[in-house]
Amino acid sequence: MRKLLRLGVIFLVIGLSLLLTTALRGSPIYIQPIKLTITPHEWVMLNPQLWMPRSIKLSLFSISEIDVYILDEYGINAWCEEKRLTSIFTLNGVKQSTLELQLNERGKYAILIHNPSDLHLDVYISITLYMLEKDLLSASIALTTMGIIAIITSKILPRYATRGM
Amino acid sequence: MNLKSLFRLIIWELEENWSFPILEIVISAAIFSILNQPITHLEFETRYRNLISNMGITHLILILIVGAVFSRSFAGSLSRGEVKTLLSYPIKRWILFLSKFYTNFIVIFAVYVAVFSLHIPLLALSPFEPIFYVLLTSLLLHLMLLCAVAIFLSLMIKNEIISFLASILLPLGLEVIAGNDKFLSFYGRFELFFNYFEQLTRGRLPEIAFQDVVLVISLPIFISVLLFTLSFIYFSNMQVD
Amino acid sequence: MGAPIISTRELVKYFGNTAALQGLNLNVPCGISGFIGPNGAGKTTTINILLGLLKPDYGEATVFGLDCWRESFKIRRRVGVLHENNAYPGNFTGIRFLEHVANIYGFAQAKKRAKEILSEVGLSEAADKPIKAYSAGMRQRLGLAQALIGDPDLVILDEPTANIDPLGRILLLDKIKEIHSSRGTSFLISTHILPELEKICSWVSIINKGRIVDQGYVRDLSAKYSANIYRIEVSNPHLLADRIREMEIVEEVWVEGENVYCRVKDLNRFYGEIPKIIADLNLQLRSFQYMRSSLEEVYREAFSWRVKADES
Numbered sequence: 001m002r003k004l005l006r007l008g009v010i011f012l013v014i015g016l017s018l019l020l021t022t023a024l025r026g027s028p029i030y031i032q033p034i035k036l037t038i039t040p041h042e043w044v045m046l047n048p049q050l051w052m053p054r055s056i057k058l059s060l061f062s063i064s065e066i067d068v069y070i071l072d073e074y075g076i077n078a079w080c081e082e083k084r085l086t087s088i089f090t091l092n093g094v095k096q097s098t099l100e101l102q103l104n105e106r107g108k109y110a111i112l113i114h115n116p117s118d119l120h121l122d123v124y125i126s127i128t129l130y131m132l133e134k135d136l137l138s139a140s141i142a143l144t145t146m147g148i149i150a151i152i153t154s155k156i157l158p159r160y161a162t163r164g165m
Numbered sequence: 166m167n168l169k170s171l172f173r174l175i176i177w178e179l180e181e182n183w184s185f186p187i188l189e190i191v192i193s194a195a196i197f198s199i200l201n202q203p204i205t206h207l208e209f210e211t212r213y214r215n216l217i218s219n220m221g222i223t224h225l226i227l228i229l230i231v232g233a234v235f236s237r238s239f240a241g242s243l244s245r246g247e248v249k250t251l252l253s254y255p256i257k258r259w260i261l262f263l264s265k266f267y268t269n270f271i272v273i274f275a276v277y278v279a280v281f282s283l284h285i286p287l288l289a290l291s292p293f294e295p296i297f298y299v300l301l302t303s304l305l306l307h308l309m310l311l312c313a314v315a316i317f318l319s320l321m322i323k324n325e326i327i328s329f330l331a332s333i334l335l336p337l338g339l340e341v342i343a344g345n346d347k348f349l350s351f352y353g354r355f356e357l358f359f360n361y362f363e364q365l366t367r368g369r370l371p372e373i374a375f376q377d378v379v380l381v382i383s384l385p386i387f388i389s390v391l392l393f394t395l396s397f398i399y400f401s402n403m404q405v406d
Numbered sequence: 407m408g409a410p411i412i413s414t415r416e417l418v419k420y421f422g423n424t425a426a427l428q429g430l431n432l433n434v435p436c437g438i439s440g441f442i443g444p445n446g447a448g449k450t451t452t453i454n455i456l457l458g459l460l461k462p463d464y465g466e467a468t469v470f471g472l473d474c475w476r477e478s479f480k481i482r483r484r485v486g487v488l489h490e491n492n493a494y495p496g497n498f499t500g501i502r503f504l505e506h507v508a509n510i511y512g513f514a515q516a517k518k519r520a521k522e523i524l525s526e527v528g529l530s531e532a533a534d535k536p537i538k539a540y541s542a543g544m545r546q547r548l549g550l551a552q553a554l555i556g557d558p559d560l561v562i563l564d565e566p567t568a569n570i571d572p573l574g575r576i577l578l579l580d581k582i583k584e585i586h587s588s589r590g591t592s593f594l595i596s597t598h599i600l601p602e603l604e605k606i607c608s609w610v611s612i613i614n615k616g617r618i619v620d621q622g623y624v625r626d627l628s629a630k631y632s633a634n635i636y637r638i639e640v641s642n643p644h645l646l647a648d649r650i651r652e653m654e655i656v657e658e659v660w661v662e663g664e665n666v667y668c669r670v671k672d673l674n675r676f677y678g679e680i681p682k683i684i685a686d687l688n689l690q691l692r693s694f695q696y697m698r699s700s701l702e703e704v705y706r707e708a709f710s711w712r713v714k715a716d717e718s
Contacts, residue, residue, distance in 0.1 A: 181498070246491060250489065253482065405454070
């Protein structure tokens with residue numbers, strides 16, 4: 001029982017530490033506006049980035065309408081190897097827009113922009129990642145809960161054992 | 166027989182010195198210092214650099230942990246009389262010394278490896294990312310050096326609080342004096358070591374000389390082995406009153 | 407005396423400029439032996455040297471014929487010790503601590519051995535309590551348990567009765583006697599409480615300022631340092647006392663209750679004359695006893711002899 005109690009305390013401490021870390025890591029990450037110059041009918045993919053399972057706010061500005069696609073790792077590979085488009089989010093015909101999306105998985109993401117017009121376009125994109133990282137939050141809550149259960153079990157089981165005797 | 170005695174003493178040391186709340190404090194400190202770092206490299210190709218973005222804080226917390234744990238284990242045990250009690254049993258001195266060193270070293274290293282390992286999925290890195298192992302090697306070398314310094318000071322000073330302070334102030338003082346010198350300061354050695362392997366694994370020819378890397382690895386090993394040997398000899402022959 | 411189990415020859419130990427031991431020649435045979443001396447005499451230093459914790463600056467120290475510094479591991483396999491201020495890991499429970507110690511001694515069933523020894527010293531009920539919650543008496547009993555757990559041939563006890571109440575002391579000393587008679591374990595007891603030591607020791611070594619003042623079997627030392635006192639219990643003690651005072655062989659006479667105490671110069675002559683005196687005075691004789699010197703008196707006399715020897 002003492003070992004179970006100790007294990008429970010360790011899980012609880014890890015869970016609470018992760019929870020606090022998650023809260024501290026939850027401060028928004030603001031990426032400075034990126035300026036792209038896109039030639040007519042061109043497809044441009046920004047360098048892939050590491051995005052966490054948080055809320056993403058994409059602010060776009062262009063003088064003419066553009067198509068914006070958010071690709072995950074599968075989509076990036078499909079586009080790079082086969083020029084096949086599979087996006088997780090699509091915005092067609094936007095000039096100025098703010099896109100908010102929720103990501104569920106951590107990984108490689110890229111923004112693909114298509115200029116359907118005959119004009120040379122300057123496109124401005126800014127990205128903000130905010131809210132807590134879902135996977136870290138889940139893990140910390142799970143560990144905290146496991147710790148609490150282990151502690152309670154270690155306190156209750158001996159009482160049942162003695163009553164049974 | 167010696168191996169069995171060593172194992173038994175390791176269990177003793179674990180139960181005595183890593184009881185609640187010591188292990189919990191070390192785990193919390195490691196999590197806060199390593200995981201609570203800003204993500205500065207969002208570019209997917211250079212995301213591995215986030216592994217080391219908070220090394221200054223990590224290094225400082227490591228010094229505090231090593232200083233506290235080893236001064237408690239060596240100097241504290243000596244001043245409380247626990248070493249005298251243990252040496253009254255049929256225990257060989259060198260086994261007692263090694264048990265204390267191994268237990269504390271392995272636990273601290275294991276905690277740090279586990280917490281750094283959490284970074285792998287958090288940065289969507291492969292478990293075989295070579296830079297991660299470079300980081301762990303650097304951590305191992307640095308931990309060995311800090312442990313050797315802490316043990317040596319604990320045995321010489323024999324007072325828990327003073328040896329704790331000395332174990333912190335000496336490495337920090339050296340860091341301040343050395344500045345960013347690539348051999349004398351931890352950060353200098355770490356950057357050189359890391360940059361060399363970064364350039365190697367990223368397919369570019371390294372601009373850092375191989376001899377510098379060898380020196381950066383061998384300097385802490387040499388100092389650690391020297392201090393450790395002196396401490397070992399001293400402990401094996403010291404008089405316990 | 408057979409071959410001593412503890413033997414030191416011209417043992418010298420310095421701490422800085424202070425000589426803790428100045429040519430100690432200690433011999434301790436099998437049995438229960440006392441090691442007595444004032445504070446700072448060198449008892450604890452001697453014990454630490456015997457255990458291989460301190461290295462002597464000069465001289466030899468052996469236990470079971472083994473050198474104390476070079477072969478201390480072999481000695482510690484056969485010796486259990488209770489230090490004056492034994493330190494225990496406060497986080498451990500009594501049973502867990504003894505289990506660890508039993509493991510060190512190589513017992514396959516360490517927990518069973520720990521339970522046995524705890525029961526022997528009367529700590530079974532406190533087995534699962536943390537040591538830091540133990541009273542001083544319980545800590546001493548735990549100390550005795552850890553000294554006995556390895557089934558040693560020799561147990562060294564440094565101030566074992568310190569911090570123990572009188573009943574606890576009696577029980578502890580009875581336990582020591584019982585262990586000695588049942589297992590043949592020898593004991594070396596360093597203590598200040600001489601009346602208790604007297605009840606169980608057969609051999610005593612007296613130390614002062616790092617040297618042996620005297621050592622030997624208690625009966626021999628008592629005879630050597632005897633104060634030559636007789637105690638006579640009669641029906642009219644004052645009458646007898648007045649008559650005895652006239653005797654030239656009597657140094658001192660005093661009465662306590664029904665007893666007359668006489669310090670005499672010539673034991674044999676006094677022994678021959680007293681019955682005649684009692685018969686002359688028509689007194690009823692109830693008892694007539696030669697008062698053997700207590701250990702305290704031996705201790706006091708030995709020191710005073712030493713002082714006189716040093717002065718001369």
